[in-house]
Amino acid sequence: MTDSKSSAGARHYPLQGVRVLDLTHIYNGPYATFLMAMAGAEVVKLEPPTGEHLRHRAESTGAEVPFAMLNANKRSVTLDFKSDRGRKLLRAMATKADVFVENFAPGVLDRNGIGYENLSAVNSTLIYASATGYGLSGPYRDYPAMDLTVQAMSGVIATTGFPEGLPVKAGPAVADFFGGVHLYGAIVTALFDRERTGAGRLVEISMQESTYASLSSSIGQYFKNPASPPPRTGNSHSGFAEAPYNVYPALDGYVAVVGNHDAHFQRLLRIMGREDLAEDPRFVGLAARASNIEAVDDLVSNWTRTRKKSEVAAQLIAARIPSAPVREISEVVNDEHMHARGALEWIDHPRYGRIAVQRSPMRFSGTDPIPLEPSADLGADNDEVYADWLGLDEDKLRSLREAGVI
Amino acid sequence: MTDSKSSAGARHYPLQGVRVLDLTHIYNGPYATFLMAMAGAEVVKLEPPTGEHLRHRAESTGAEVPFAMLNANKRSVTLDFKSDRGRKLLRAMATKADVFVENFAPGVLDRNGIGYENLSAVNSTLIYASATGYGLSGPYRDYPAMDLTVQAMSGVIATTGFPEGLPVKAGPAVADFFGGVHLYGAIVTALFDRERTGAGRLVEISMQESTYASLSSSIGQYFKNPASPPPRTGNSHSGFAEAPYNVYPALDGYVAVVGNHDAHFQRLLRIMGREDLAEDPRFVGLAARASNIEAVDDLVSNWTRTRKKSEVAAQLIAARIPSAPVREISEVVNDEHMHARGALEWIDHPRYGRIAVQRSPMRFSGTDPIPLEPSADLGADNDEVYADWLGLDEDKLRSLREAGVI
Numbered sequence: 034m035t036d037s038k039s040s041a042g043a044r045h046y047p048l049q050g051v052r053v054l055d056l057t058h059i060y061n062g063p064y065a066t067f068l069m070a071m072a073g074a075e076v077v078k079l080e081p082p083t084g085e086h087l088r089h090r091a092e093s094t095g096a097e098v099p100f101a102m103l104n105a106n107k108r109s110v111t112l113d114f115k116s117d118r119g120r121k122l123l124r125a126m127a128t129k130a131d132v133f134v135e136n137f138a139p140g141v142l143d144r145n146g147i148g149y150e151n152l153s154a155v156n157s158t159l160i161y162a163s164a165t166g167y168g169l170s171g172p173y174r175d176y177p178a179m180d181l182t183v184q185a186m187s188g189v190i191a192t193t194g195f196p197e198g199l200p201v202k203a204g205p206a207v208a209d210f211f212g213g214v215h216l217y218g219a220i221v222t223a224l225f226d227r228e229r230t231g232a233g234r235l236v237e238i239s240m241q242e243s244t245y246a247s248l249s250s251s252i253g254q255y256f257k258n259p260a261s262p263p264p265r266t267g268n269s270h271s272g273f274a275e276a277p278y279n280v281y282p283a284l285d286g287y288v289a290v291v292g293n294h295d296a297h298f299q300r301l302l303r304i305m306g307r308e309d310l311a312e313d314p315r316f317v318g319l320a321a322r323a324s325n326i327e328a329v330d331d332l333v334s335n336w337t338r339t340r341k342k343s344e345v346a347a348q349l350i351a352a353r354i355p356s357a358p359v360r361e362i363s364e365v366v367n368d369e370h371m372h373a374r375g376a377l378e379w380i381d382h383p384r385y386g387r388i389a390v391q392r393s394p395m396r397f398s399g400t401d402p403i404p405l406e407p408s409a410d411l412g413a414d415n416d417e418v419y420a421d422w423l424g425l426d427e428d429k430l431r432s433l434r435e436a437g438v439i
Numbered sequence: 440m441t442d443s444k445s446s447a448g449a450r451h452y453p454l455q456g457v458r459v460l461d462l463t464h465i466y467n468g469p470y471a472t473f474l475m476a477m478a479g480a481e482v483v484k485l486e487p488p489t490g491e492h493l494r495h496r497a498e499s500t501g502a503e504v505p506f507a508m509l510n511a512n513k514r515s516v517t518l519d520f521k522s523d524r525g526r527k528l529l530r531a532m533a534t535k536a537d538v539f540v541e542n543f544a545p546g547v548l549d550r551n552g553i554g555y556e557n558l559s560a561v562n563s564t565l566i567y568a569s570a571t572g573y574g575l576s577g578p579y580r581d582y583p584a585m586d587l588t589v590q591a592m593s594g595v596i597a598t599t600g601f602p603e604g605l606p607v608k609a610g611p612a613v614a615d616f617f618g619g620v621h622l623y624g625a626i627v628t629a630l631f632d633r634e635r636t637g638a639g640r641l642v643e644i645s646m647q648e649s650t651y652a653s654l655s656s657s658i659g660q661y662f663k664n665p666a667s668p669p670p671r672t673g674n675s676h677s678g679f680a681e682a683p684y685n686v687y688p689a690l691d692g693y694v695a696v697v698g699n700h701d702a703h704f705q706r707l708l709r710i711m712g713r714e715d716l717a718e719d720p721r722f723v724g725l726a727a728r729a730s731n732i733e734a735v736d737d738l739v740s741n742w743t744r745t746r747k748k749s750e751v752a753a754q755l756i757a758a759r760i761p762s763a764p765v766r767e768i769s770e771v772v773n774d775e776h777m778h779a780r781g782a783l784e785w786i787d788h789p790r791y792g793r794i795a796v797q798r799s800p801m802r803f804s805g806t807d808p809i810p811l812e813p814s815a816d817l818g819a820d821n822d823e824v825y826a827d828w829l830g831l832d833e834d835k836l837r838s839l840r841e842a843g844v845i
Contacts, residue, residue: 047632064652072628094680095663099655149804168802173776176756181674181684182763185695188771190674190686192610193599200686200693200765202674203609204598205653211620214649218624219801221631222478226453226803228634235804242782242800243620246470247611248768249505255768256794257501262768268587268596268608274500278587280596280606287606289591350582357588359606362654362661362668365594370579376648388662394648395625396574397632398555398641 046073047397051224053077054123054130055107056114058085060180060206061164061240062136063103064213065220069132070106071393073403077418078107079114079123082437084411097385101408105390108414111439118438120146122423127152127159129422132220136164136212139174149235159233160223164216166208168239178240183208187244192251195267211247212240269326276322276329277301280359283342287359290333290349293319300352305336375402382407415439452479453803457630459483460529460536461513462520464491466586466612467570467646468542469509470619471626475538476512477799479809483824484513485520485529488843490817503791507814511796514820517845524844526552528829533558533565535828538626542570542618545580555641565639566629570622572614574645584646589614593650598657601673617653618646675732682728682735683707686765689748693765696739696755699725703760710758711742781808788813821845 051074055066063078070076080088087103090096112126113119124147127133133152135142142148149161163169166178176182184190184202194201219236227233250271255262263272268280268289275293292301295318302308302316310316310332315325322329337345342358349356360368366389371377377389384407392402419425419439433439457480461472469484476482486494493509496502518532519525530553533539539558541548548554555567569575572584582588590596590608600607625642633639656677661668669678674686674695681699698707701724708714708722716722716738721731728735743751748764755762766774772795777783783795790813798808825831825845839845 047628060655067652068624095656095659095678097659098662099659102652102655102658167776168780168782171776171780176763177759177761179697179761181686181695181697182761185686185693185763185765186771188766188768189609189611190693190695190765191767191771194607194610195605198604199601199673201600201607202686203595203611203613204600204657204671204677205595205609205613205650206656207609207611207613207653210653210655211616213652214617214620214624215800218474218620218627219803221624221627222453222801223803225627225631225634228631232805237802238800239780239782242777242780242797244611245771245777245782245797245800246473246508246619247613247616248771249466249508249616250501250612251610251768252508252772253501253503253505255772256504259769265610267605271610272501280587280591280608287591287596289587289596291585291587353583355583355585355588357582357591359591359596360594361597362594362657363665365592365597365651365654366658366661370573370577371648371651374574374577374645374648376574376645376651391648391651394621394644394651395628396643397625397629399638 046400046403048072048074051075051132052130053132053134054079054126056133056135057164058136059087060099060103060209061212062134062216063087064210065162065164065216066107066134067103067105068214068217068393068395069220071403072395076107077414078104078109079112080109080411082111082113082412082439088411091385098388098390101382101385101388102390104408106403106406107409108418109409109411110415110418111412113438114145114147116438118433118436122433122438123147124151124155125423128156130156130159131224132160132162134162134216134220139165139169153233157233158227158231160220160227161233161235162216162220163235163237164212164240165237166240168242169237180206180209183240183244187241188248188251189244192248192265194265196264200265207247208240208244211243212238215243273326274323275319276326277333279330279333281330281334281337283337283340283345286342288337288342288345289357289359290337291355293322295319297354298322301333301349301354304348304352307332378405380405380407384410412439452806452809454478454480457481457538458536459538459540460485460532462539462541462543463570464542465493466505466509466615467618468540468622469493470616471568471570471622472513472540473509473511474620474623474799474801475626477809478801482513483820484510484515485518486515486817488517488519488818488845494817497791504794504796507788507791507794508796510814512809512812513815514824515815515817516821516824517818519844520551520553522844524839524842528839528844529553530557530561531829534562536562536565537630538566538568540568540622540626545571545575559639563639564633564637566626566633567639567641568622568626569641569643570618570646571643572646574648575643586612586615589646589650593647594654594657595650598654598671600671602670606671613653614646614650617649618644621649679732680729681725682732683739685736685739687736687740687743689743689746689751692748694743694748694751695763695765696743697761699728701725704728706758707739707755707760710754713738784811786811786813790816818845
């Protein structure tokens, strides 16, 4: 299916010609298929006739931009897979697809007759991709999974926050998005292999497992001292082993500074006008500084708190000392760098107005960026897709519509 | 190069036969090549003759397990690319590779004559993969990038923590690992496309861009109310729009509970023995509960604080109410579920002793898990790899060794 779509002319998009049936919702699965769409795959987003959850939230609780971002360049098609005719329709669609992606709880689609066994029976070359909270096997298989609960289970919450304070979740939905991008990786890996073998397969990821490696530093500290691993370390190094390494107060917010190498620290002293401390035994060498973290942090804070965060960062960066302002979301969505690189793009969305949406973080030389298509209205592509993929005519479509199947 | 390696017998690993030259270090790049190795690619980790940074940290600051985890199933080969002979050697190796991966700052490898232009000139089918903090172009291109500074720049720190408290970084190294897994996705996408076109290319990701989408909820809240977006919301919903949705105190720690759907909340009242509140106007409907978050949280806390976290979670999960204990790292590395699924495996590492290491979160049906090989000692595979790839004999190897090139 993919070969016939290769273009002989201008370099095509890397996933051009790949047909994706996308039964995902909210963040995790839709991010995977967003990445596929932005790499040139043809993604058909299947939604219940009432629309997926995130589309609803876009009407009420501030999910307009997330919905628009994660569903750009996808076609929207409705299909009620809980009806007999809907399931039949879905199986027919699966015979025309390269990839089927879903992020329902384990067993839901099996019970509806559209699980891996069912779809691979009608299309042996199909790559069937499943994303769940805890995977398709094991004792926690059926645990309810959302970003917050997976952050709790995976150690993200326990390791986030200040030692003397409460544990707190990471602001970003790390479990959802680690899940989503690992799912993308698994799908494309299977596509690569299928080019050589011709065979489809089941691929799966769990949000919990996809989050694990990101805790490497805390895991390392635990193994170093299993009896009493370091607590949450706030903005300090996860083993309290480096200094300066923290987020410091500034006139207008906060600024991150990492000056733990001796050369960095010496340059930092010069910039702060504190070369008098160059030989101070509390500060000579990383080990000494790590034993005097409070003194180091006081020293740096006293300098940063009289300056603007962007000025501190600019001055330190010019001296090749790692530093960055702690930026608010308003600064992030207006980031001049990401806009200059085309990573963010202002669009006039037909439903949500003027918003900034993201392009794929994956860049491929030799192809122009794919033209951005705003997320589609619910079912906007029903007629075209059902006609293209299955040859359904207007009578047939009307009957499906009237029965509430699409 | 890949075709000749396909096995006709038992199903091979999905990336079997793919040869990877891995010039990455610390977390971001090595995670990408770890995922490749665990999918069956042949990964040759090139290190300076003194070893990469994380190998050093493994000797001092608790990075034994991170180093062992991220470098499993790779061969270790030393090469000083800052010497003329080293560069020549590297270019020769690049003629035999499918993929070259690096995560140096932009321009470093170009200046050393082993950038994309140099290596694609000797191997037009090579996929050259670059991971940086901010990408290969744009105004921030040369900003120093580490997980902490990218968390600051990307909005992770500003959105993490309690409204009345200080901003705090996410405990996990989210910028590093989002970068790493996006890099994996970009590489495999290019490999897929190369099967159809035969052509190599440059692929790149930035840590900043790879982190952006995970902030979708906060970005959505910002666009909903740009003049005064919600502050950090601790463990509550990012728009304070759902309740109960929080981390609550337990006898022995904390427990996450998300009972925002009406049916969840009614079941929760029953479990807490508070059906008397079923008609309380503060709690009827999501909108009412969201307006009375403090009352909802007090109600739930009063029940959870007299019970163990695992008991609360078990009872709520049995009632299909999303919940999870906030688990410490000690619980996470010993997770019965991940061990049962083979996601974690205890190994006796020849250098680091008995440790738990992770397997790839990506699972592919039809292949057995790849046998786990502990991370190799520095340069352990010099002789074999240089002989296999370049046909270097013992005299040649001795000369390179004596000159400090390998």
